[in-house]
Amino acid sequence: MYITLNVETDFEIKSLSDLPKFKQLMEHLKMKINKSQLARELGVDRRTIEKYLNGFIPKRKRNKPSKIDEYYQIIAALLSEDSKQKFYYRRVLWQYLKDNHELKCAASTFRAYISRTPEFQAYFEEDKRIASPKGTARCETPPGIQAQLDWKESIPFETKDGEHVEVNVAVLILAYSRLRTFHLTISKSQSILLSFLTETFEAIGGVPTEIVTDNMKTVMDKARTEHFPGIVNVKFAQFAKDFGFKVRPCIAGRPRTKGKVETTMKIIDEIHAYQGQLTLEELHQFVQDLCNRINHEVHQGTGKIPILEFKKERNHLLQLPTEKVRDSYRIKHTLVKVNASNMISYKSNQYSVPAKYQGKKVGLQVYDNQLWIYYNTELIAQHLISNKKLNYQEEHYKEALGVSIPNYPDIDDLAKRNLAAIGEVYK
Numbered sequence: 001m002y003i004t005l006n007v008e009t010d011f012e013i014k015s016l017s018d019l020p021k022f023k024q025l026m027e028h029l030k031m032k033i034n035k036s037q038l039a040r041e042l043g044v045d046r047r048t049i050e051k052y053l054n055g056f057i058p059k060r061k062r063n064k065p066s067k068i069d070e071y072y073q074i075i076a077a078l079l080s081e082d083s084k085q086k087f088y089y090r091r092v093l094w095q096y097l098k099d100n101h102e103l104k105c106a107a108s109t110f111r112a113y114i115s116r117t118p119e120f121q122a123y124f125e126e127d128k129r130i131a132s133p134k135g136t137a138r139c140e141t142p143p144g145i146q147a148q149l150d151w152k153e154s155i156p157f158e159t160k161d162g163e164h165v166e167v168n169v170a171v172l173i174l175a176y177s178r179l180r181t182f183h184l185t186i187s188k189s190q191s192i193l194l195s196f197l198t199e200t201f202e203a204i205g206g207v208p209t210e211i212v213t214d215n216m217k218t219v220m221d222k223a224r225t226e227h228f229p230g231i232v233n234v235k236f237a238q239f240a241k242d243f244g245f246k247v248r249p250c251i252a253g254r255p256r257t258k259g260k261v262e263t264t265m266k267i268i269d270e271i272h273a274y275q276g277q278l279t280l281e282e283l284h285q286f287v288q289d290l291c292n293r294i295n296h297e298v299h300q301g302t303g304k305i306p307i308l309e310f311k312k313e314r315n316h317l318l319q320l321p322t323e324k325v326r327d328s329y330r331i332k333h334t335l336v337k338v339n340a341s342n343m344i345s346y347k348s349n350q351y352s353v354p355a356k357y358q359g360k361k362v363g364l365q366v367y368d369n370q371l372w373i374y375y376n377t378e379l380i381a382q383h384l385i386s387n388k389k390l391n392y393q394e395e396h397y398k399e400a401l402g403v404s405i406p407n408y409p410d411i412d413d414l415a416k417r418n419l420a421a422i423g424e425v426y427k
Contacts, residue, residue, distance in 0.1 A: 016042065019052040068113045074101055079123045084158055086272035090114050090124060096273040144316025146175035147208040151188055152268045158276045169268050169287060170196045174208065177309035178299045180264055182291040184284045187368040190218040194239050195331040201243065206317025210246040224249040242325050244318050267294055284379040334364045342400050346371055351383045352396035355403050390422055
């Protein structure tokens with residue numbers, strides 16, 4: 001903006017900070033300042049013009065360092081192309097740093113820091129999600145009426161041992177309280193789904209009136225469409241009848257019908273933050289810990305804590321069927337004893353477990369060509385069924401050596417040599 005005076009002088013006013021000098025010039029020339037014109041030209045209130053003409057100097061914003069700056073190198077390494085880990089959301093990265101690197105700040109503070117750091121912001125902008133073009137009406141149900149069921153499917157995961165697997169997470173959420181239950185599994189077979197639902201109903205102490213699900217093959221023989229009600233699989237229909245709930249399949253292509261469980265799928269993406277960091281057993285425990293954590297946190301949609309709201313919902317659930325009925329859908333669980341070599345036996349072959357379970361009785365489940373070994377409800381080991389006589393996991397063997405010869409200088413090297421020799425003898 002230029003103010004042209006009646007003398008041979010032009011004074012350029014670029015901002016409010018130029019006004020004190022302008023006032024001096026006008027006083028020197030004994031001319032009156034048109035404050036209303038200045039206010040219109042600069043797009044501010046007349047009182048603001050008055051304030052700056054009288055010498056107001058705004059406080060300068062201090063470039064105060066962020067306490068998150070000390071995590072810059074850690075964040076850069078986690079988000080680098082060389083990292084096996086993947087962070088789909090800023091919240092997941094914040095939670096990972098909080099859990100593993102003692103980051104202490106609010107999630108909103110962390111998101112703001114990422115947004116202010118271009119190299120980090122670019123990481124999250126590369127894979128932007130496209131919002132649904134249509135709005136969705138919010139729908140709530142009374143306590144005990146509805147649960148929503150889904151799978152987080154085919155998640156590629158690299159274990160700490162370098163093994164590449166695909167895992168799935170079964171999810172059931174109670175629509176009123178938002179209480180979730182998760183179950184990590186290699187397979188999505190119907191037997192696993194029915195066993196998961198059985199154990200979930202037992203854990204919550206009842207059955208919802210209806211379950212909303214998509215058209216997964218383990219539930220539906222033919223999908224529901226706008227003009228066809230769909231056909232529920234015979235075995236799942238019998239399961240629903242035995243437990244007393246109604247099956248409500250979504251119309252194919254409309255996942256928003258079960259939006260409460262769809263939202264939960266984003267939370268499970270936190271798994272990718274631990275690529276290459278966990279064994280399969282540790283991943284199983286991580287998924288259970290994740291479920292427990294979100295059940296104790298304030299739900300963003302309701303503003304309430306699911307585990308507390310569930311106390312109101314529990315008494316509205318339908319009664320469980322008899323134990324005999326429940327057992328018919330449960331994957332068989334056999335008790336076996338861990339021997340002195342930290343092994344359990346299955347069909348004349350032996351499989352390792354962590355050393356601390358020596359002499360204890362553990363539970364064994366067999367499905368999808370895998371052995372799943374539990375202590376109480378905790379998964380402690382998983383093995384592919386093998387024809388080899390001895391099946392050690394390296395971590396289990398190193399742990400056992402550490403107990404028997406704790407002062408040996410290089411346990412890792414000894415374990416590798418011994419396991420190689422055992423493999424030659426028993427191959």
